[in-house]
Amino acid sequence: MNQKKTARTREDVLPELGEVFREHGFEGASLADITARTGLGKGSLYHFFPGGKEEMAEAVLDHIDHWFETEVYQPLREDEDPRAAITRMLDGTDAYFRSGRRVCLVGVLALNLTRDRFAARLSGYFTRWRDALASALCRLGHRPELAGDLAEEAVVAIQGGLVIARALDDPSAFTRTLERLRVRLLDAG
Amino acid sequence: MNQKKTARTREDVLPELGEVFREHGFEGASLADITARTGLGKGSLYHFFPGGKEEMAEAVLDHIDHWFETEVYQPLREDEDPRAAITRMLDGTDAYFRSGRRVCLVGVLALNLTRDRFAARLSGYFTRWRDALASALCRLGHRPELAGDLAEEAVVAIQGGLVIARALDDPSAFTRTLERLRVRLLDAG
DNA sequence: TGCGCTCTGTACCATTTGGTACACTGCAAT
């Protein structure tokens, strides 16, 4: 009934923080942008994240990583039905990126020089995705090196689809990309 | 023998300007970065680009657009040997992006909110690439709608390959992407 | 009631920001 006006815990600012970094990039995101978006003053912000912007971005990346780990990577690695796990990955990805209307923060941070600050997190995100998908493809019957190549192609396509969808301001470019992947990943099993 | 210490004309600062925007993004690129990289003081900078950062970025985008138009798109549209034109596109793309060590400025600008300032240029760059490639694929014997889809897939893959190569700090992820495209674009003709 | 703690707003800081003003340099045409 009585809903709080502002987010209270460190945890629930993370999504809003993520949106700011998505929209402005790391260097471009000012504390003014951040306080405006989160509703938190500098006081609270530096209370939760004594390390400033850098710690905020790290926390957001950890949060994202955790989501993908449990929702996508683990099923890909462990689900006894790899076909179902891949379908779940595609649907989850479509939902997470809002069918192409939302951009990938990891991709955004990877492009600038800021990449170097978060190098380990950024490369970990993509290599774990690729390896988890390769694992599922292997269990689906693909030969190992072919599975690795196909998995890389899929991760590449997803990132590219987000860039193009945003550049064209046409989310359908992303959903078409996912459809192509659905065919390519599931048909040859 | 006597080489000039600094770039002189508006034209030859454009590559250096482009690098700054690539490395920092639009919002993140400060005038200090720009003067440092180009060797030009604010005086000269604002003499060449009275509109400031925005005009600089527009000039760089025009420059890039012109390069791709003459080196890639026109051959794709007009070369009587579409197979050769596609090979030229792949080789030119590999060279332009330094085999994955360089990032695509158009892609970088597309991801942030700054996209809106340059919306027409950004979408034009990708749509013209896709349509030119689709034209070559048609002449190679593909059915028109299939050619359009394949062309979109290629443009998506190139952008994605750049993101992944940069995130992993592994340019070979980009060259592998180009190899996959070489097969897929040229084999089914 | 009063203690202790997390959380928050505000005032403040030095530095940097994008941008302007302007006086100067050098050279090309007269």
Added chain:
DNA sequence: ATTGCAGTGTACCAAATGGTACAGAGCGCA
């Protein structure tokens, strides 16, 4: 030689930057 103008360096500006200090607010608990 003089003029004119493209190109340049420097000083300057108000505003915004990331970050700090600190005095409180609110609340759980004794």
